[in-house]
Amino acid sequence: MAKKSEFLFSKSSTRFFLPWMCALMVFIATLISAGGIVISNSLANWQRGVSASLTVQIPTYDKQGLPRGDAVTQDVEQTLTLLRTTPGIIGASPLNNAEMAELMSPWLGTDASITELPLPKLIDVTVDTSNKPDLEQLKANLNAAVPEAILDSHRIWLDDLINLSGGLLDLIAFVLLMLLATVAITVIYTTKSSLSIQRSIISLVHMMGAKDLYITLKYSVYSFKYAFWGSVTGFTLAIPVMLGLVVFLKSVSTFMLQASLSHTEWLALLSIPFGMAALAFCTTFYTVQRYLKKFL
Amino acid sequence: MTEQSKLSPFIAEFNGVSMRYSGGPEVLKDIHFALTPGSFHFMTGESGAGKTSLLSLLYLHHEPTRGRIRLFGQAVDTLSRSAKAQIRRQIGVVFQDFRLLEHLNAFDNVALPLRLCGEKESDIRKNVSEMLTWVGLEKQMKAYPNALSGGEQQRIAIARAVIHKPALLLADEPTGNVDDAMAKRLLYLFLELNKLGTTVVVATHNEGLIKSFNFPQLHLANNHLKIIPPAEKYSDMTAKLFKKEAKNG
Numbered sequence: 001m002a003k004k005s006e007f008l009f010s011k012s013s014t015r016f017f018l019p020w021m022c023a024l025m026v027f028i029a030t031l032i033s034a035g036g037i038v039i040s041n042s043l044a045n046w047q048r049g050v051s052a053s054l055t056v057q058i059p060t061y062d063k064q065g066l067p068r069g070d071a072v073t074q075d076v077e078q079t080l081t082l083l084r085t086t087p088g089i090i091g092a093s094p095l096n097n098a099e100m101a102e103l104m105s106p107w108l109g110t111d112a113s114i115t116e117l118p119l120p121k122l123i124d125v126t127v128d129t130s131n132k133p134d135l136e137q138l139k140a141n142l143n144a145a146v147p148e149a150i151l152d153s154h155r156i157w158l159d160d161l162i163n164l165s166g167g168l169l170d171l172i173a174f175v176l177l178m179l180l181a182t183v184a185i186t187v188i189y190t191t192k193s194s195l196s197i198q199r200s201i202i203s204l205v206h207m208m209g210a211k212d213l214y215i216t217l218k219y220s221v222y223s224f225k226y227a228f229w230g231s232v233t234g235f236t237l238a239i240p241v242m243l244g245l246v247v248f249l250k251s252v253s254t255f256m257l258q259a260s261l262s263h264t265e266w267l268a269l270l271s272i273p274f275g276m277a278a279l280a281f282c283t284t285f286y287t288v289q290r291y292l293k294k295f296l
Numbered sequence: 297m298t299e300q301s302k303l304s305p306f307i308a309e310f311n312g313v314s315m316r317y318s319g320g321p322e323v324l325k326d327i328h329f330a331l332t333p334g335s336f337h338f339m340t341g342e343s344g345a346g347k348t349s350l351l352s353l354l355y356l357h358h359e360p361t362r363g364r365i366r367l368f369g370q371a372v373d374t375l376s377r378s379a380k381a382q383i384r385r386q387i388g389v390v391f392q393d394f395r396l397l398e399h400l401n402a403f404d405n406v407a408l409p410l411r412l413c414g415e416k417e418s419d420i421r422k423n424v425s426e427m428l429t430w431v432g433l434e435k436q437m438k439a440y441p442n443a444l445s446g447g448e449q450q451r452i453a454i455a456r457a458v459i460h461k462p463a464l465l466l467a468d469e470p471t472g473n474v475d476d477a478m479a480k481r482l483l484y485l486f487l488e489l490n491k492l493g494t495t496v497v498v499a500t501h502n503e504g505l506i507k508s509f510n511f512p513q514l515h516l517a518n519n520h521l522k523i524i525p526p527a528e529k530y531s532d533m534t535a536k537l538f539k540k541e542a543k544n545g
Contacts, residue, residue, distance in 0.1 A: 008399050204395050207357055209385030210412045211378055283436055296356055296380065 006205055007198055010224055018280065019230030021186055025179050026234030026273050027241075027251035033272060034242050036172040037265050040248070041166045046158060054135075056083070056142070057150040058094075068148075075146045077119055082145050083125055088133030091126035117226050120150075122199065180279060187223060187283040194219070195291045206295045218290040220281045227280030231273030306330040306366070307464050307495045308354060313363035314436045315349055323349045325519040327363070331464070331497065335532040336418055336490045338506050339499040340524075341516030347499040348392065350516065351466050354497070355389050356380055368463070388457035388494075390467035394449045396441040400429065402452050403437045410461040423459060431455045431476060431485065458489055465489060471505060479505055 009015060022208050058075045060066050076094055083092035095103065100122065101114050108114070127133065195202065200216060245258065261269070313327040321434045323346045331337065337349050357371060365372045366499060367383050375383070388409075396405050402425055409419045428434050431451040441449055455456065457465060465486065471479035483498070484503055490496045497514070500506065506513065513524040 004404050006397060006400065006404075007412075008397075201396070201397060204397070205408070205412060206381075206411050206413050207355055207384060207389060208385075209387075211381045211395055214412065277358045296360055 003258070007201055007218055007222075009194070014182035014227060017190055017291070018187065018226045019233070022183065022227045022230030022276050023237070025183050025232035026231040026276050027238045029176055029179050029272050029276070030235055031242060031245075031268055032175055033269055034245075034261065035185075035262060037268070039101070039165050039168055039172075043162065046161060052127055052129050054089075054127060055152040055154070056123040057120040057127060058123070058146070058151060059120045059148055059150075065118075071148075071223075074122065075148055079123060079142065079146050079149050082141060085140055086141070088131045089130050090128045092123055095124055096123045107235055108244040109269070132251050141263055174178065183227075183276060183279055184283045187227075187280050188287050189227055191219060191223065191284050191287040192291070195288065202292075203295065212289060212292045215292060216285055219288045223275050223284035224281040228273065228277035231276040233271070235273045238278050305332065307333050307368060308333075309366040311364045311366075313353065313360045315346075315358060315360050315366060322331075322361070322519060324353075324360075324516075324521075327521045329514060329521060329523060331495050333463070333495055334490065334493050335509045336487070336496045336509075337498070337514050338509075338511050339514045339516070340499055340501070340506065343501075345516040346519055347516055348468055349516070350521070351389070351468050351497070351499060352522050354388050354464070354466055356384055383458065383521060385409070386463040387463045388455050388460065388462035390450075390465075390470045391459045392423075392468040392472060394453040396440075396449055396452055396456075398441050401440050402444070405441070405452055405460050406455045408456060413460060422458075427459050428486075433436045438449060438492075439488075447478050450474055451482070454485060461489075461492070462494060465494050465496045467496070469499055469501065471500060471502050476504060480508065484508060 035278050056079055058079060060068055060072050080092055083089050097115060100119065101108075103122075104114055104119075108117075116271055135151070135153055142151055175178070203214065250260075300509070308331040309328050309329045311322065314322050315324040316322045326348070326526060330474065341347050349358070353360060354367075356367070359373070368386065370379070370383070372380065372383070373383065397408070400408070405428055407420050407424045410423065415423075423439070428437055431454060431457070433448060433451055436444060439448075441452070450472075454467070457467070467486065470486075471482055474482065479502060486496050486498060487509075504521060507527075510526045512526050515522045515524050
């Protein structure tokens with residue numbers, strides 16, 4: 001004869017509500033966690049890239065707006081000479097028109113003729129990251145040799161980006177915490193409702209000598225089961241959406257975001273449904289333990 | 297029977313026990329009595345005299361507002377929750393309203409105490425089948441409570457209370473829903489258990505049964521307990537004890 005549970009879980013709201021809620025929460029949590037990982041990776045990438053490069057700008061127009069003509073070529077040559085003799089700099093080369101056009105393409109498109117624009121000449125400088133040059137000294141030397149030259153270490157741009165990304169990561173962490181709190185509160189209330197419906201059954205098995213742990217585990221395992229299947233469903237639904245977003249990001253913004261995840265990061269995402277089910281288990285355990293204190 | 301019950305001369309001892317429900321008047325006042333192992337008592341008294349309350353103190357569903365209760369040699373107010381659960385496993389209770397689980401069939405209802413104790417499923421199958429045969433319900437094994445008559449439900453409730461061979465059996469009006477013939481038959485079931493060493497307390501209004509079976513009575517009146525010894529010769533140690541207690545006032 002098949003063993004049937006003494007608890008009437010079929011009438012419990014946990015059975016209907018918990019899987020759907022967990023599916024939705026895990027779906028959202030997976031997407032925003034993946035977003036957080038992409039932002040975090042991109043940030044590290046930008047920092048690496050920026051700390052390994054400098055840019056020197058040589059204006060092609062003077063302060064009155066008149067073309068500087070051959071002085072630009074002379075300034076470029078002098079700057080290159082200075083840079084190539086500075087310790088800690090392993091390469092310096094001016095960007096040609098094609099490279100400038102590619103650099104400006106996200107803003108100007110691919111058809112714009114950059115030669116007609118008052119853009120400065122740019123010199124791309126590669127820094128030895130293990131032996132970085134003294135930037136203040138370099139700036140002073142450059143100012144003495146080529147007063148028109150501007151040394152750009154990208155720091156201001158990077159600081160803004162770091163602030164923005166840090167804010168986004170904080171926001172993601174906050175939203176994740178809110179999701180977890182929502183799940184915990186919902187589990188508490190569905191469990192309380194279920195306990196209330198089954199009060200007479202609990203009272204009976206308690207009087208027959210059922211230990212608190214026995215009753216608690218019955219409820220907690222039940223919650224875990226439904227939370228787990230809901231969470232797995234939510235995660236499964238999030239995967240195609242995530243892959244779609246990766247493809248989309250790669251197609252529109254390769255220069256900004258590193259839209260790919262490592263195996264470890266995939267594993268971290270995979271822990272979300274398990275974590276959600278574990279949260280449901282622990283919350284139910286705690287709620288039932290507290291409820292049982294009402295009985296002698 | 298437990299180690300404690302072997303050490304203590306009593307299954308249950310009440311010393312100056314009083315009880316009230318959340319701020320209401322005392323429903324039981326200054327109750328003193330003791331149950332020796334293997335004794336059989338009727339619990340009598342008018343409706344509302346406190347029989348169900350006294351039974352609920354015995355199966356640890358309520359706690360006294362005053363006085364001390366010892367069960368199986370242990371003071372219950374000092375017990376941990378786990379130890380209380382262990383004590384409850386030695387007590388079988390037949391409730392006045394049966395309290396069968398409607399979503400479980402007769403077999404699963406009777407099997408419940410064994411499952412709570414973690415018995416093997418093969419042993420449960422054997423023991424429950426035998427028990428249902430003993431109470432004459434072997435053919436209703438798969439029937440759900442709502443498909444059974446009041447008397448059949450009563451017998452399922454009794455089978456569930458005794459399936460784990462409790463050291464103490466408490467029955468609250470177990471014959472309330474059956475005719476006299478069935479009432480006697482049920483009492484014989486309790487007697488059989490009693491002969492095997494189970495201490496039995498049966499709360500009843502059935503004067504016929506009380507007269508026929510002639511056991512000492514725990515009689516409740518005006519919230520106090522009076523012990524009425526059996527009418528005629530009754531030579532077991534319980535009767536001696538109660539006679540002695542009655543003499544001492």
